[in-house]
Amino acid sequence: MDKQTVTIYDVAREAKVSMATVSRVVNGNANVKAETKEKVNAVIAKLGYRPNAVARGLASRRTTTIGVVIPDVTNHYFAELARGIDDVAAMYHYQIILANSDESDTKEVQVMENLLGKQVDGIIFMGNTLNDAIRDEFKKADVPVALAGLLDEAEEQPSVNIAYRSAMSDATTGLLKAGHKRIAFVSGDLDHYMNKAHKLLGYQDALAAYDIAYDEKLVFEGKYDYQSGYQLADQIKNSAATAAIVANDEMAAGVINGLTDAGVNVPEDFEIITSNDSKVAVITRPQLSSITQPIYDIGAVAMRMLTKLMNHEELAVNDIVLPHGFADRGSTKDVK
Amino acid sequence: MDKQTVTIYDVAREAKVSMATVSRVVNGNANVKAETKEKVNAVIAKLGYRPNAVARGLASRRTTTIGVVIPDVTNHYFAELARGIDDVAAMYHYQIILANSDESDTKEVQVMENLLGKQVDGIIFMGNTLNDAIRDEFKKADVPVALAGLLDEAEEQPSVNIAYRSAMSDATTGLLKAGHKRIAFVSGDLDHYMNKAHKLLGYQDALAAYDIAYDEKLVFEGKYDYQSGYQLADQIKNSAATAAIVANDEMAAGVINGLTDAGVNVPEDFEIITSNDSKVAVITRPQLSSITQPIYDIGAVAMRMLTKLMNHEELAVNDIVLPHGFADRGSTKDVK
């Protein structure tokens, strides 16, 4: 049960070549005679030699490992992002160190330190918001950091997102067109930049275009999860809203179920639009009409972006905006 | 953007001590005078020194990193297991390299090779089944491998599970007690050991106890996912079954929605029990009655087990069986 015993040196001795040559064939360096290469490969197979990535990392100063900071693997939105990241990472032969941050400020910082200590070649950061402590970590990082599904208020890190503001505005407009006057806006923490400065503004843009006064009583703040959406349902019902736009699928599932359980008929008496179009959106009954966004692609593109950064390539665009759309399902009667 | 510049040597020079002493304070070795320790820590803070885990790994032959093989992060059952693993790993200061295997035999092997090359200190393996190729990898591994939510037919690897057979038997018995004569059994690939040799047997045990003949026409095989459950709904409806027991939540969500969409009233005309009690079980309407199992704990205990193995401690039990239960919800009328 003790680790790795056959080293590059053993292979070299057995194949009667130098370590350098073995290293060359292992790394696919062209400057090796075909004959030598075969001989070395034969010995590698015979001995069951497996290169030690740690030694390689130390010598080359590249670990072919990237760090991925995720608030919670268990949240489908982030899991889907992670999937996109992982697939592209695998394509480029990078491994992933996954670190749960629990959306805790201190854990985020600690996790970044761990990752940096492990000498990852780059980092993809996911989360609901960014604070100064974590921005400091980004600065301390001697490797590139890309954001997936997260906007940086300070615009310092490259990122991949959709246009949350106009997506929200479009969806709200759909509800407005359907005749709604009192539309609830439901999101996570309103101090969070993306909610406060993008999603909520989109909602307000739409109201303004329809000359409807913004009413704070129709704005509901929760905790990004199912439970919190479920609990909000009662207040939403009592707010005399006739429709709601929810910034996140897990909350939306909570809202629709909470409303249904409270005797409200969706979509007849109340219409709901959610934002992520993740798996849960089609599991609820009625199914959730949703802004559609390419979650997997956001992760994938962020990872692709990171590979470029790690190769010191210039980025054409620093903040990539992917297209969004709308899926009309059961939780709305006739939107869009 | 180039990596780490300040090394243990810089700290040593600046603090006027040897590298060994710096190493001792960094690693919390007791044999350092308080005064020296302070001095060194001050320099560390001043220089912003961060130990290089790669160098450390090479020198100590321990990376404090474990590999986690997961079929798909996007699947809630596995994500929840991963969460349990990660939390305990963090508690013991291990980092996690997460590797998606896609349930593909070749990817599983390849992923194991990667992990081993990275010199992980141990591996937790998740999946739906085990084949000989992957067992060979386990043997080649010079580090411990533990299984989470997966049984090894060959009983070579330590594992953490629930008693699937009796859980299935109990749940089926509940349906039998409620008067059902034609109960469908729905699972993933029936070639998979856990389905074939545990879950299906539990179902058969229950039927036998009630003198009901086993009918192959009531056994439905799918692909562990929502779509496949949804598609099976039609056949299940036509099988004249009056109830179903489903081996996995995503499939169960598909089945209940497929049935509902096909005009079948659940639970009035058809009762359903699922097996994992994951988040989706409470998102569907009606909510899914379910065998309850401590998914998070299975992951957590597997990780705890692995820490023992990595410390060369003896395991009291090699195959840990955690308790299961039953949650009576909307998809059954009165079971248990």
Add this chain to the structure above:
DNA sequence: GTGAAAGCGCTAACAA
């Protein structure tokens, strides 16, 4: 096309 040798940054004896 191949080899020799100097590190990469750290830990772990062993001395002192």
Add this chain to the structure above:
DNA sequence: TTGTTAGCGCTTTCAC
């Protein structure tokens, strides 16, 4: 309590 010194297994000049 502290310092010296080999490595850990590999990559990477630089020669040849």
